[in-house]
Amino acid sequence: MRILLVGASGTVGTAVAGALAPHHELIRAGRHSGDVRVDLTDIASVERMYQEAGALDAVVTTAGHVHFGMLEETTPEQFMSGLQDKLMGQVNVVMAGIKHLRDGGSFTLTSGITAAEPIRLGTNATTVNAAIEGFVRAAATELPRGLRINAVSATLLTESLDSFGPYFPGFEAVPGERVGQVYRRSVEGVGTGRVYTIWQ
Amino acid sequence: MRILLVGASGTVGTAVAGALAPHHELIRAGRHSGDVRVDLTDIASVERMYQEAGALDAVVTTAGHVHFGMLEETTPEQFMSGLQDKLMGQVNVVMAGIKHLRDGGSFTLTSGITAAEPIRLGTNATTVNAAIEGFVRAAATELPRGLRINAVSATLLTESLDSFGPYFPGFEAVPGERVGQVYRRSVEGVGTGRVYTIWQ
Numbered sequence: 001m002r003i004l005l006v007g008a009s010g011t012v013g014t015a016v017a018g019a020l021a022p023h024h025e026l027i028r029a030g031r032h033s034g035d036v037r038v039d040l041t042d043i044a045s046v047e048r049m050y051q052e053a054g055a056l057d058a059v060v061t062t063a064g065h066v067h068f069g070m071l072e073e074t075t076p077e078q079f080m081s082g083l084q085d086k087l088m089g090q091v092n093v094v095m096a097g098i099k100h101l102r103d104g105g106s107f108t109l110t111s112g113i114t115a116a117e118p119i120r121l122g123t124n125a126t127t128v129n130a131a132i133e134g135f136v137r138a139a140a141t142e143l144p145r146g147l148r149i150n151a152v153s154a155t156l157l158t159e160s161l162d163s164f165g166p167y168f169p170g171f172e173a174v175p176g177e178r179v180g181q182v183y184r185r186s187v188e189g190v191g192t193g194r195v196y197t198i199w200q
Numbered sequence: 201m202r203i204l205l206v207g208a209s210g211t212v213g214t215a216v217a218g219a220l221a222p223h224h225e226l227i228r229a230g231r232h233s234g235d236v237r238v239d240l241t242d243i244a245s246v247e248r249m250y251q252e253a254g255a256l257d258a259v260v261t262t263a264g265h266v267h268f269g270m271l272e273e274t275t276p277e278q279f280m281s282g283l284q285d286k287l288m289g290q291v292n293v294v295m296a297g298i299k300h301l302r303d304g305g306s307f308t309l310t311s312g313i314t315a316a317e318p319i320r321l322g323t324n325a326t327t328v329n330a331a332i333e334g335f336v337r338a339a340a341t342e343l344p345r346g347l348r349i350n351a352v353s354a355t356l357l358t359e360s361l362d363s364f365g366p367y368f369p370g371f372e373a374v375p376g377e378r379v380g381q382v383y384r385r386s387v388e389g390v391g392t393g394r395v396y397t398i399w400q
Contacts, residue, residue: 043275043276070342071294071295071298071339071342071343072295072298072299072344074295075243076243076288076291076292076295079288079291079295080284080288083283083287083288083331084280087283087327087331088276088279088280088283091276091279091327092276094271095271095272095274095276095279098271098272099272114338115334118337118338118341120341120342122338123335123338123339123342125338126334126335126337126338127287127291127331127332127334127335127338128331128334129334130330130331130333130334130335130337131283131287131327131328131330131331131334132327133330134315134326134327134328134329134330134331135323135326135327135330137318137326137330138314138318138322138323138325138326138327139271139323141318141320142270142271142320142323143271144272
């Protein structure tokens with residue numbers, strides 16, 4: 001398959017690339033690196049990404065930031081930033097991408113364990129990830145031409161323990177290699193409207 | 201209790217007022233009517249609402265719009281409008297309201313059945329309602345002074361059959377009177393981080 005991987009340089013993106021590259025042709029997209037540069041919060045930039053990428057069988061997004069902080073100290077702008085970046089960024093990829101995917105193609109989005117398991121300072125993360133999972137459930141019901149859409153919700157990756165471990169006390173990390181395989185299951189499988197979880 | 205009801209003039213708000221008014225002191229807020237006028241998408245307006253409302257034991261929000269339409273024809277601006285109105289409007293009420301609620305007070309937000317049951321043209325609704333439920337799950341873990349937060353997710357109200365019935369084929373409607381009681385259960389009960397569902 002020809003697969004567009006958005007957020008290819010991140011920790012999850014690297015794991016996904018490792019799982020997919022041996023079997024498929026990957027086009028890597030990112031804000032600052034990759035075959036194609038893209039700002040997911042700008043729909044015109046997303047459209048240009050698809051023009052440059054050409055015909056595709058699958059799109060995988062692993063990009064997006066959320067805001068971490070105490071709710072009482074969070075400003076509306078900070079809360080919105082997570083909605084605009086991780087949620088709307090991925091929504092833009094889907095809305096603009098429908099017409100660029102070949103029949104039977106798929107979108108695989110990234111949510112996260114905080115959708116199900118809130119963590120300290122993580123209200124924005126839970127909100128954004130729950131929204132992504134709702135989006136996937138609903139979008140699956142109306143995609144044309146046999147297109148599929150799923151989300152992958154992973155716990156902390158072993159490779160991210162140094163940077164994010166303190167946010168996830170008592171959570172067992174999983175190796176990126178295992179996480180990458182779950183994305184491969186979404187891309188090459190038959191499921192749609194699913195949230196594939198990966199945690200211990 | 202002194203209870204602020206935001207969105208008091210809507211169909212759900214009218215049902216909630218009917219359930220709460222016999223037992224409590226209600227301060228009604230709305231965009232175009234009520235004791236206090238408020239634009240929930242403007243945090244300064246939300247702050248003014250709380251200044252005018254005075255000390256409160258509970259806040260109930262039943263306000264907010266989402267976008268209905270085919271995903272492929274939806275613009276990012278239309279999709280964002282639902283996030284800004286129904287989601288961020290209620291998030292603003294909570295973020296600004298924490299310091300105005302008396303110890304042990306509560307927030308009751310409104311999501312909707314589409315969080316669990318996608319409907320045609322309703323991807324934005326499912327996304328927004330799922331986000332609200334995620335927000336409630338996470339915010340409950342960090343509210344101070346015994347404050348509680350829940351969401352109510354109702355199906356179509358009997359009173360809304362004329363306007364929204366065509367969007368919900370085969371869904372049984374419930375009378376507003378029953379829906380109002382579920383809000384009362386959230387306000388006067390002990391639950392927090394809960395989504396109280398009401399459908400057949």
